Amino acid sequence: MGHTIRDIATALGAEAEGNLDLIVTHAAEPAGAGPDALALAMDPRYAEGLARGAARAAMLWQGADWRAMGLQAAIFAPRGRLAMAGLSRIFDPGPEIAPGIHPLTVIDPTAELAEGAAVGPFVTIGRGVRIGPRARIASHVSIAEGAVIGADALILQGARIGARVRIGDRVICHPGAVIGADGFSFVTPEKSGVEEIRETLGERAEIRAQSWVRIHSLGSVSIGDDVEIGANSTIDRGTIRDTSVGSGSKLDNLVHVGHNVQVGRDCLLCGQVGIAGSSRIGDRVVLGGQVGVSDNIFVGDDVVAGGATKIRTNAPAGRVLLGDPAVKMETQIEIQKAMRRLPRMAATVAELQKAVSNKGQSD
Structure with missing residues (x-):
């Protein structure tokens, strides 16, 4: 079942020109678009593909000359990715789940x-x-x-x-996600080697045998409205209070949220992010893929952390972080530049040492 160009433009709040009664059944890349497809060319870089395809209508950038491209109709998207969000919603049929209760279920x-x-x-x-x-x-x-x-x-x-x-309400939980498994929480009868190392930053008085006693999870998990939880992600229940994820937050695949963690509103947690127990994540925080957050720390509102960053201490609101350990992004870039210069600097130092040594021998 298709949609008219008029209906799509109205749903997107976008301008359209040409034959607005033209019906399209799906979206496609320009070069592979057939006559029933809406070709997606929201940037001039993709215009060349329209000539190789057979689309009659396309979603284009503002000001594009759609007639010169041989099209019969066009929709103009001032913000391409935002238009894609609405367009994908229009064409997505969603999963097939029959109405009512299937007989092969246990309630x-x-x-x-x-x-x-x-x-x-x-x-x-x-x-x-x-x-x-x-x-x-x-x-x-x-x-x-x-x-x-x-x-x-x-x-x-x-x-x-x-x-x-x-x-x-309106939460999407993707296949294989586990919400509400027990937290990973254990303690030793005596002070453990791990506790000692954390206090001394690496030193241990002695190495001795130790065993672990399980701390049960009595809390649960609270998820706000409009949250999306990716495939095979896990959110552990809290020890006493609930682990929580605020409304509007989106978790990618393979994200792990530990026990007692509080994730704020409208956060974006990309693939393989791990947040250790009892940490607090503010609102609108963006954590790139493989970011790790240590336990019992606070990441302030609007923090952005680049991929593979390791946040080991509290991060103030609005900070942009990168690296392991996390530092300001501009500082990490300078560190990387300096590291690339290290081999050359080492060679220079070796030459200077050799020159000084030869001079000492000649004296």
Whole structure:
């Protein structure tokens, strides 16, 4: 089922020209676009591909001469990636989850499913679970006792929702995510070698045998509204209070949020980010891929950390960080420049040492 150029432009709040009743069924790259596709060429660099394709309509940059490109219609996107967000929403059919409750599912009699909720096959829903209106639960999901799923939530294949987890409205949980596993929290009967090293910054009085005693997780996890949790990501339950993720935050695949962590609103946590226990992340924080955050520290609002940065101490609001250990990005760039000069500097020092040594021998 297609959409007219007029309807797409209206939905995007964008300008359009040409045959606005032209129907397109999908989006495509310019060179591979057929007559029923909307070609995506929001930058002049992609205009060349239109000549190799067969598109009749395209999404173009402001001011583009669409007639000269042989098109019948055009939509003008002042901000390409933002237009892509709306366009992808229009054309995405979403997962196929049939309305109602699939017969191959197990639901505790005390669970409450609101009007319009849909549950796929091989799902287990535990005691006292509450699922909000129009929430959709795909196959092989398990939802443990006391969990709450908000309105219009989408829980995809194989996700695991632990006991008493609270998930807000319009949350998307991708396949294989685990929300509400126990935190990784252990203690030794006597002061452990790890505690001693942290106090002394590396020294140990003696090395002795030690064993670990488990600290159980009595809290759970609270997820705000409009949160997205990537595939195979994990959010551990808190020890006493809930681990929490604020509304609007987005977690990529393979992100780990440790026990007691508090993630603020509208944060962006990219792939393989790891946040250790009891740390606090402010609002609108962006952590690039493989960023690590040490335990029991605070990362302030609007901090941006580049990929593979390791944040070991508190980070003030608004700071842009890079490197291991994390420093200001401009400082890290200077460090990298200096490191590239090290071989040449070492050779220069060796020459100077040789010259000084020869001079000493001649004297």
